[in-house]
Amino acid sequence: MKIFKSHFWYNKSQRNGILLLVTLIVLLQVFIVIDPFSRDEKINLKSTELLAFQHQIDSLKLIELESRKPKIYPFNPNYITDYKGEQLGMSLDEIDRLLAFRKTNKFINSKEEFQKVTQVSDTLLNKIAPYFKFPDWVVAKNNKSKSAATSNSVQKSYNKKRNYKLTTTDINKATAEDLKTINGIGEAFSKRIIKYRSKLQGFSFKEQLYEVWGLDKEVADKVLAVFKINEKPIINKINVNTVEFKQLLKNPYIDYELCKKIFNYRDEVAELQDISELKNIKDFPVELYDRIVLYLLAE
Structure with a gap:
């Protein structure tokens, strides 16, 4: 017993020190388990800042990949x-x-x-x-061959136009081949003129040819120098007092806004007594009156 007593017998100061040490150890263990500095907040992976940062990283990756690709220089x-x-x-x-x-x-x-x-x-x-990259003499030879081919093509086209015999000089009856005899009128413009002619139900004024999209005035003048309006088209007119909205919109000179104004005016007056009353509509395009009334009547 004396042996054990010599090892475990402490004075008051020593016992207080041991107790303080044990207390500190216990508190430290509790602190580690609880971990008050830990954050339970979840990171929003779809936040604007994070997405912007990710986009920047992706952009840098693409730039790096592009820089690694082998560059192509001119070669034979x-x-x-x-x-x-x-x-x-x-x-x-x-x-x-x-x-x-x-x-x-x-x-x-x-x-x-x-x-x-x-x-x-x-x-x-x-x-x-x-x-x-070919030698200069090869490039010059190729350009010469292309120029010769273009020249031959133009000459053949010219000869074809010169030798073609017109079927009519009436612009409302002219075929695509007739129109292509005019210098400046090719496949595209000949079809475009005929398509617009169909939309109008025929040209009533020669100036309507200038309305064909993309057609230069000089070329249109060449067409009108050959083709005339020998017979004015017969257009089926519709009654402005009974026409429906969608049907009125089919008029080639009436857009959505003008169509609304016509219908509002018709509601105000109940019925148009004469087609010229259209001019009473506010902001009515008077310069298009002659064309608009080709398709309308008041009954």
Whole structure:
């Protein structure tokens, strides 16, 4: 007992120190378990700031990826190697066709010849063709050939127009081929004129030709120098007092706003006694009156 007593017997100051130490240890353990500095708040992954930051990171990643891509510089397609062809996106078969062609001591002088020899797709050709660099004499030769082809095409077109015999000189009966005899009128404009003529139910005034979208006045004057309004069209007029809204909108000179004004005016007066009463409508386009009344009457 004396042995144990010598080891466990403490004075009051020592016992107080041990008690304080134990208390501190217990408090420290409680502090660790509770962890008052921990945050239970959940981070909003869809917050504006976080999304903006993520977008910035994605942009930087794209810039980095673009900078790593091999840059394409102008090159002569006759000297494409296996490595160069692979970089450009060509398949092994396409590269082999090119190399086999070059072994015959022949040269490719245009992007069309390149596609013909290699059989690359149109998509790949459009992607790499802008980087093709041919010798100056080849470029000059190609330009000369294109100019000659264009000249021949223009000459053939001119001869065709000159030799064509008109079926009529009435603009309301002229066919697309008749109209194409006029210099400046091609396939597109001839169809556009006929389409607009159908919309109008025929040209009643020669000035209506100037309304064809995209047609220059000089070209229109050339058309009117050859084609005239020999017979005015017979237009089916509709009664402004009974016409429905959608039907009135079909008038080529009446837009939505004017259509509303006409209907409001009709409601005010109950019935139009004469078609000229349309001029009483506020902001009515008087300059279009002659054209608008081609399709309307008051009964």
